[in-house]
Amino acid sequence: MSMKDRIAIVTGSGSARGIGKAVATELAKRGAIVVIADIHLQGAETVAAEFNDSGYKAVARHLDVTSRESVAALVADIDREFGKIDILVNNAGITRPSRILEITDEEWDLIFAVNMKGVFYCTQAVLPGMIAQRYGRIVNLSSVSGKRGGGVFGGSHYSAAKAGVLGFAKAVAREVAEYGITLNSVTPGLIDTDITGGLMTPERRELLKQEIPAKRLGTAFDVAAAIAFLASEDAGYITGEEIDINGGSHMD
Template identity: 55%
Template structure:
């Protein structure tokens, strides 16, 4: 489960090369290093489940709090997962992504005011913020041995706020 990452609300015209590199290093290189470490063993055993967490901002180019560097890094993970699914599928290893929308965590570190939060929830067709369990349930489903025919897909967990 590739779930580590950092965000940055810095606008593209204001982002420095150092900030860009920091965001991509943690989000993309970090996922590469962890996945690279475990994938060979999974392929040798003939079984494995890899899941990338890549929020909705990767699909729509922006999100609740992440700027362009964050969205670009998370979009790179979607491509990484698809390519890896093609490469590892014959070895019994599946690779999928989960793209959550607004979930009840504090990724914004308290910087999302209540008025904006309420407006965002009002735009969600199911009329609520997502729970951590909403995301955990799909990850657990994808990790099951019985989910061996599901690979290379992105599963949206956003209450309908990003229908494409």
């Protein structure tokens, strides 16, 4: 699955232990030039420097996925520097464990702005170039919560936004398939990252592990490996699909 000289943007990839960094790593290992795009520029710069020191090719860029202007500026900048964008991984996301009666208008809007509108803005921004070159790979991070309605930590607003990502990807996949562009989504279950680690006690962690048929939490690599395949040339006849990555905790 060589990605030599492919230009890949991975949103929300500036966290040290996040899924985004793992995805960026897998793409870079395969030869892609990776744009580490994150609202926290310092984190993105740290990750990009680590990649470059390891012999990979990466650049850091600030990105606020909730701002159409920020997204447009990033895409224009990458087009100027590299002449194209081949791969987009819509990884940036946030969650809140709020129950329905606790959700405010502000929190609802924030969850949808990052998890749903961000996917829309980024996808829409890269598509003209991908259509012109008749090639593109877009992979979205949804969630098991968007399929079964609720999860371990995310509230109903999170589930709704992640379900929206799946419907959006399928609809756009139909529109652009004739141009050699694929849109797919992954729906991770409980993945061991800084976010989940900060939301549960060791006792809760062990209990959740026992409820998963695989008897372990997923790793960022588990998710990244699947995304790397969907972002490759080898996955050219797969589009509008969603891949469950949850150790058997949800099957359909």
